[in-house]
Amino acid sequence: MIDNIKSMEIIAQGFLQEQKYDEALKLFSEAAASYQDLGQHQQAAVCFALAAGCYESKAGTQSLYYYASTYYAKAAKEAEASGDFEYASMMYKHAGICYERDLEFVGFSECFYLSKECYRKSLVSNLFNRKRSDVFRSIILWISLSFSSLLWGHGERPLRTVGFGCFLVLFSAFLYTQGYFMAGGHMHRPNFLESIYFSVVTITHIGYGDIMPIGFDKGVAVLQEFAGIFIMPLFLTALCRKYLRF
Amino acid sequence: MKILVNRVDEVTVVILDGELNVDDSIVMREAFLKILKEGAKEVMVDFEKVTFIGSAGLATLIEMMQLLRKAGGRLGCCNINNSIRGLFEITKIHKLITIYENRALALKSF
Numbered sequence: 001m002i003d004n005i006k007s008m009e010i011i012a013q014g015f016l017q018e019q020k021y022d023e024a025l026k027l028f029s030e031a032a033a034s035y036q037d038l039g040q041h042q043q044a045a046v047c048f049a050l051a052a053g054c055y056e057s058k059a060g061t062q063s064l065y066y067y068a069s070t071y072y073a074k075a076a077k078e079a080e081a082s083g084d085f086e087y088a089s090m091m092y093k094h095a096g097i098c099y100e101r102d103l104e105f106v107g108f109s110e111c112f113y114l115s116k117e118c119y120r121k122s123l124v125s126n127l128f129n130r131k132r133s134d135v136f137r138s139i140i141l142w143i144s145l146s147f148s149s150l151l152w153g154h155g156e157r158p159l160r161t162v163g164f165g166c167f168l169v170l171f172s173a174f175l176y177t178q179g180y181f182m183a184g185g186h187m188h189r190p191n192f193l194e195s196i197y198f199s200v201v202t203i204t205h206i207g208y209g210d211i212m213p214i215g216f217d218k219g220v221a222v223l224q225e226f227a228g229i230f231i232m233p234l235f236l237t238a239l240c241r242k243y244l245r246f
Numbered sequence: 247m248k249i250l251v252n253r254v255d256e257v258t259v260v261i262l263d264g265e266l267n268v269d270d271s272i273v274m275r276e277a278f279l280k281i282l283k284e285g286a287k288e289v290m291v292d293f294e295k296v297t298f299i300g301s302a303g304l305a306t307l308i309e310m311m312q313l314l315r316k317a318g319g320r321l322g323c324c325n326i327n328n329s330i331r332g333l334f335e336i337t338k339i340h341k342l343i344t345i346y347e348n349r350a351l352a353l354k355s356f
Contacts, residue, residue, distance in 0.1 A: 006267050009300040016336075017329055031301065042309060046301035046337050053336030087308055090338050126316060 005034050009047075016054065025054035025071075032074070041082035048075035049091060056098060069098035069107060076111075080118065085125060089118035105245040109156045116154040120145040151234060158238035165203065165231050172224045173199040179217035187214060203228040249277045257356045258286040259349065263295040266303035274303065278310045287319030290352050294325035304337055311343050320344070324352040 012027035032047030052071030055064050076091035096111035123142045127135060148154050152161045176195035180187050190198065190211075198211050202224050213221045247270035248263040258281055266274065281289060291307070293299075311321040324346040326334065334340040346352035 002268050006269075006300065009267070010298065013298070013300075013329070013333070016332070035301070040302075040305075042305040043301050046304045046308075049337040050301065050333070057336075084308060084312065086312070086342065090341060094338060126312075 021058035045078035065102040085122035161235040271302035
């Protein structure tokens with residue numbers, strides 16, 4: 001099989017030099033499939049990338065970018081399987097670029113998200129083997145990417161913002177039950193339902209003023225309001241970014 | 247394929263000669279691992295005499311680049327002909343590995 005792959009690649013590269021992209025990409029795809037069968041994922045990733053490059057090179061019409069992107073995505077998956085997240089991230093990024101050129105925004109969105117996730121994973125896998133200054137930079141980058149992933153899926157998962165908002169409302173409500181509210185001139189320990197009401201009023205910046213937090217709850221309310229400043233615009237931005245493309 | 251390893255100051259120069267296909271990439275990988283074991287951090291691969299490189303060779307280069315990076319070093323390539331440069335560009339490897347026009351420039355930049 002190895003000899004077969006070797007000859008396939010030699011012929012394919014010949015076709016590539018002669019700009020016979022159809023023939024070249026067919027052979028590169030076959031070589032990639034053979035490498036997949038052998039469990040050699042990194043080699044399969046490179047072959048898929050070569051096939052994708054053939055499609056991209058011959059793309060004069062939009063539909064060919066779609067094929068290029070599917071091959072870049074395959075290359076990315078193989079690179080992921082081999083544990084090479086940096087190359088996988090780059091392949092997903094190029095898959096995303098080709099999907100965007102083809103006006104295929106669902107694919108673009110998915111590939112953009114996966115590219116960021118692979119990059120985040122690559123930061124972890126190389127973290128402790130970098131120079132000291134790079135380690136600090138990588139940790140900061142990893143934290144910000146992880147937060148971005150959790151909060152809004154790098155701008156491609158608006159429902160995550162809703163989920164995060166709901167979590168924040170419930171968590172803050174729980175914290176409010178540990179403190180005191182002032183309502184109608186009386187100070188009392190709120191029950192969970194009242195806390196949820198106050199939590200929603202606070203995070204949405206409505207602030208009716210019928211309930212006032214006291215002491216510890218005041219601090220929680222300030223933090224919740226501050227988080228609310230970011231959550232609302234993030235949700236709207238992610239929603240517009242994802243759905244206004246269509 | 248012939249592999250010649252030289253040392254110029256802190257840089258280990260790997261001169262490849264011949265075709266770099268599936269079998270040769272295994273030999274190249276072993277040579278690289280030996281260099282890494284010896285503690286090399288800065289590795290420059292000279293492609294002047296390379297006539298062909300297959301996907302296995304490209305995959306080995308990516309793997310070596312990562313191993314070197316993990317060890318706190320870096321990998322560079324020089325004297326790459328146009329057809330091999332084209333393959334580097336198609337597979338986007340040129341974004342991971344620094345390519346230099348010639349060895350002198352490469353050694354100066356390292």
